Amino acid sequence: MHDLAGESLKFIDLNLMSVVFLFIVGFIGGLVSGFIGSGGAFVLTPGMMSLGVPATVAVASNMCHKFPKAMVGAYKRFKYGQVDIKLGLVMAASAIGGVQAGIQIQRYILNKWGEAGSNLYVSLSFVVILVIVGGYVFYDAWKIAKTGGVEKVSKLAQKLQSINLPPMIYFKRANLRISLWFTIPVGFATGMLAATIAVGGFIGVPGMIYVVGASGIISSATELVIAFIMGLGGSINWAIHGMIDIRLTLIILAGSLIGVQLGAIGTTYVKDHMIKIVMGTIMLLVAVSRALAIPEYLTQLGLMSVDEGNINLMSKASFVIMCIALLVGALIILGSMWKARSPRFAAQESYGKA
Amino acid sequence: MNSKSDSENTKMQIGRKILVVGEEGLFSESLIDYAVQVAKRLNYDILALSVIQKDLGELTDKSNKYNKLIEIKAVSCGVGYNFLIRSGDTGVIVEKIIHEIKRIEFVITGSDESKEKIAAEVTIPVFSVFSNNNIKGGGKTMAREINKKKPVGKVLGYGAISVALYAAVFTNADTVTNYFTRGGWYAALPILTVFVFTFAHATFASNLWSLLGISAAHKDIKVVTIEKSAQDDVRTTKVARKRPRARAYINPFHRI
Numbered sequence: 001m002h003d004l005a006g007e008s009l010k011f012i013d014l015n016l017m018s019v020v021f022l023f024i025v026g027f028i029g030g031l032v033s034g035f036i037g038s039g040g041a042f043v044l045t046p047g048m049m050s051l052g053v054p055a056t057v058a059v060a061s062n063m064c065h066k067f068p069k070a071m072v073g074a075y076k077r078f079k080y081g082q083v084d085i086k087l088g089l090v091m092a093a094s095a096i097g098g099v100q101a102g103i104q105i106q107r108y109i110l111n112k113w114g115e116a117g118s119n120l121y122v123s124l125s126f127v128v129i130l131v132i133v134g135g136y137v138f139y140d141a142w143k144i145a146k147t148g149g150v151e152k153v154s155k156l157a158q159k160l161q162s163i164n165l166p167p168m169i170y171f172k173r174a175n176l177r178i179s180l181w182f183t184i185p186v187g188f189a190t191g192m193l194a195a196t197i198a199v200g201g202f203i204g205v206p207g208m209i210y211v212v213g214a215s216g217i218i219s220s221a222t223e224l225v226i227a228f229i230m231g232l233g234g235s236i237n238w239a240i241h242g243m244i245d246i247r248l249t250l251i252i253l254a255g256s257l258i259g260v261q262l263g264a265i266g267t268t269y270v271k272d273h274m275i276k277i278v279m280g281t282i283m284l285l286v287a288v289s290r291a292l293a294i295p296e297y298l299t300q301l302g303l304m305s306v307d308e309g310n311i312n313l314m315s316k317a318s319f320v321i322m323c324i325a326l327l328v329g330a331l332i333i334l335g336s337m338w339k340a341r342s343p344r345f346a347a348q349e350s351y352g353k354a
Numbered sequence: 355m356n357s358k359s360d361s362e363n364t365k366m367q368i369g370r371k372i373l374v375v376g377e378e379g380l381f382s383e384s385l386i387d388y389a390v391q392v393a394k395r396l397n398y399d400i401l402a403l404s405v406i407q408k409d410l411g412e413l414t415d416k417s418n419k420y421n422k423l424i425e426i427k428a429v430s431c432g433v434g435y436n437f438l439i440r441s442g443d444t445g446v447i448v449e450k451i452i453h454e455i456k457r458i459e460f461v462i463t464g465s466d467e468s469k470e471k472i473a474a475e476v477t478i479p480v481f482s483v484f485s486n487n488n489i490k491g492g493g494k495t496m497a498r499e500i501n502k503k504k505p506v507g508k509v510l511g512y513g514a515i516s517v518a519l520y521a522a523v524f525t526n527a528d529t530v531t532n533y534f535t536r537g538g539w540y541a542a543l544p545i546l547t548v549f550v551f552t553f554a555h556a557t558f559a560s561n562l563w564s565l566l567g568i569s570a571a572h573k574d575i576k577v578v579t580i581e582k583s584a585q586d587d588v589r590t591t592k593v594a595r596k597r598p599r600a601r602a603y604i605n606p607f608h609r610i
Contacts, residue, residue, distance in 0.1 A: 011531055064544060068552035076560075080570055235548075239534075239541030246534045246544050247527055250520065250551060257552060258559040265563060268570040340571070 011245045012052045019251055021047065025326070026065070026255030032329045033256075034073045034263020036279045037223030038201020040256065041066060042286055043326045045198060046319055048248060059198065060238035061248040067231030069256045074224035076264035082217050084173035087208070088225030090180065091187040095200065095230055098191020106195065116300035123297060126197050126290035133206050134283025140210075141276035151272050157213025174214040174222070186211050187226075194230060201227065202283055209276075216275040217267055266333050269340040278329050285325030292318040369434055371399040373451065373461045374424075377444055377468050378406060381420045385464040388483045390427045398459065399434030400424070403451060405444045414439060444468050445475035452476055505561040512558035519551055 012018075025047055029040020041062055048058035077083050110118045144151055153161075157176075165179040186207035194200030201223045208219035238244055267275065292314045298304035299311065306314075374381070374389040381402065393400045402424050404417035421437040428435035440447045452458050460479040463469045469482035523530050534544045563569065 064548055068548050068556075072552060072556045232545075236541060236545060239544050240537055242535035242537035242540070244534065244544045246530060246547060247524065249544070249548060250523060253548065253551060254516075254520070254555060257556045258562065261556070261559050261563055262568065265568055265570050 011057070011247070014247060014251075018051045021051070022248065022251045023255040025323075026252035027259040028255075028326055028330045029252075030069055030073075030256030030259025030261075031263040031266075031333060032259075032278070032282070032326060033069065033201075033224070033227075034076070034260035035220065035266050035333050036201070036263075036275055036282070036329070037073075037205050037220035038199050038227060039282060039326065039329065040069075041198050043322050044252060046322065050319065053245070053248065056243050057245050057248075060235070060241075060243035061245045062198075062252070063231055063238060064235040064244045064246075064249040065252040065256060067228050067235055068253060069260050070224045070227035070231055072257055073260040073264050074221065074228055076261055077221035077224065077267065080221075080264070080268055081173070082221035082267065083225060084171050084214065084218055084222050085225060086169070087171045087174055087183070087212070087214065087218075088222045088229075090169065090183050091190060091204065091208070091222070092226045092229040094184040094187025095191030095194065095204070095226055096233065098188035098193075099195045099230065099234075100191075101188070102192040102195025105192075113301065116297045120294065120297035120301065122196055123290045123293050125193070127287050127294070129193065129197075130202060130283045130287035130290070133203060134280050134287060136210075137206050137276050138280025138284060141273050141280050144273040144276070151215055153213045154210045156210060160211065161213055171214070174208075174212070174218045176213050178212055183212055190226065191230070200230065202279075205279060216272050220267070220275050220279075263333060266337045270333075270336045274332070274336050278332050281332065282325050282329040285321060285328060289318045289321035289325065292321065368457075369399045370396075370457045370459050371401045371434070371455075372396075373448065373458045374400055374402045375444065375448060375461060375463045375468060375472065376402065376404050376417075376420065377463075377465070378416075380416070380464065381424065382464045382483075385462065385483050386420075386424050386427055389462050390424075390431050390433055392462075393428070393433045394431045399436070400428050401451075401455065401458065402435070402437045403448065404437070404439045405447055406439065406441045443471075445471040448472045449475040452478065504565055506565060508561040509558060509565050512554055512561060515554045516551070516558045519554055523547070 022044075025040070025044055029044055032039035044062045044065075045055075045058045048061065049055055053061070074083055074088075078085075106118060106121075109121045113120075153176075157178075160182045161176055161178045163179060163182075165181050167180045168177055169180055169183070170177045186204070189207060190200040190204035193203045201220075204226055205216075205219045205223050208214045208222060209216055212219075214222065235244065295304060295306045296311045296315060299306050372389055372393050374385065376385070381404075389400055389402075392398070402421065404420065406414070406417065417437075417439050424437065425435055438451070440451075448461060458478065460481065461472055461476065463472060463480065463482045466482050469480050473480040533540060534547070
């Protein structure tokens with residue numbers, strides 16, 4: 001087990017800049033994931049790598065901060081009555097299967113086409129899934145906003161709920177009854193995506209909304225339960241291999257535990273479709289960012305020729321857009337919270353003064 | 355059963371007012387003080403409503419006693435004042451009064467039970483006021499505010515624990531990373547550490563947000579939407595029923 005860690009200390013020296021960077025990204029990532037159920041990881045992992053942390057350590061340390069963050073978020077939102085634990089457990093169980101399948105596919109591609117091929121596969125899945133799913137989420141949110149903020153259960157979910165295929169499960173909090181056979185693929189896909197692009201929530205939350213038929217607020221809260229279970233399992237696995245840099249984990253955790261609670265509180269201020277707006281926006285921006293990384297891998301595979309200067313520029317732009325995606329998400333959350341808060345606050349003030 | 359004359363009632367129709375509700379002819383002193391103070395600062399009038407179950411002489415006497423008491427306090431603060439006695443169900447009566455007498459901005463009651471009864475019937479804000487003797491200077495706290503004590507001690511306490519934990523790890527960073535990356539059974543170390551840190555730091559963060567005044571707006575979001583549906587239906591039908599009344603006001607204008 002110890003061999004993976006290497007003999008020399010592979011952990012970077014921390015300076016003030018990197019500590020502040022990790023803390024802030026942790027905070028913003030926490031805010032976003034408290035609100036939409038996932039997020040942060042897609043900036044944190046490349047962010048840590050840009051500080052010189054090896055990829056595996058970055059992934060491991062990130063995952064080790066993810067599960068306590070998800071736990072706190074889930075607990076907070078459970079108190080607001082937004083978490084369907086049963087749905088979370090069913091989804092998490094099938095997601096574990098998905099993770100295994102995802103890892104197998106990754107291995108197969110790595111053996112066949114090498115690292116560039118594997119990277120290309122990851123980036124392509126990112127772009128394809130995020131554009132399709134993110135685009136639809138955004139379109140749906142826009143439609144809801146236009147029609148006055150009334151969320152409807154999707155036609156697909158209605159149809160699936162009406163099919164009586166035993167065993168049928170009743171999810172009390174989400175207030176729906178659906179066959180187990182329809183929730184398993186959603187969980188499986190969540191796990192597979194988590195193993196591929198490290199952000200399972202991008203498929204888990206839309207899956208729960210449009211396939212299972214739960215509301216945006218329940219889905220995003222329940223995703224935190226899935227993230228906790230999967231993150232804990234993953235972290236134990238990484239810890240057994242000795243890959244977790246606890247210092248990095250703790251610094252990110254310092255920020256994200258503050259952020260995640262603000263995000264969770266935020267869900268009680270805003271209209272339900274805000275979750276979809278934030279999620280759709282982030283997914284589309286991340287898709288753009290990953291699309292910019294594709295030429296590099298295509299060049300490495302000899303399928304395309306782009307000169308090195310441009311590739312460098314594109315990979316920098318890719319990272320910047322990724323940060324922007326997170327930042328925009330955070331700003332929408334804070335903005336909508338502020339908007340929802342001001343009238344309430346004004347009323348409180350006037351009574352409070354008395 | 356209105357104890358004031360009609361002309362005064364007409365006067366009451368003009369200004370914005372607070373409806374203060376006392377059940378069984380009972381108004382607690384803190385409720386009266388609070389209502390008068392709020393009305394004074396907001397420049398509102400006070401409309402006190404005594405709800406009694408039956409038309410009992412004794413209760414009416416009690417109500418009249420409170421009527422005097424509130425009047426004295428209101429007048430001394432320069433707040434416009436009127437008093438009503440009604441018998442029946444609190445919620446229904448308040449709803450009726452809100453429609454009869456215009457410009458009632460919100461309702462204050464002396465107990466949570468009556469607050470709930472009223473809130474189920476009306477759409478304007480309803481608050482309850484508890485008597486809280488711990489507050490110096492005669493300040494009164496609205497019922498909801500009682501739980502919102504600023505958790506300064508907790509923030510400092512858990513903040514200190516959090517800082518101590520971080521200091522402990524980062525001053526011994528080399529030893530810690532050395533043990534924590536040994537793998538195998540040592541894997542329990544980082545996982546346990548993270549749980550301990552999370553407990554201290556998350557409690558600190560949670561209290562920090564409440565100290566900053568940022569707390570959940572309406573808890574039980576989904577429970578409300580699911581379980582409220584029946585109540586919602588009632589409300590929509592109520593609103594629908596009210597509409598014709600509004601039209602009756604508009605019609606004369608059309609003729610002009």
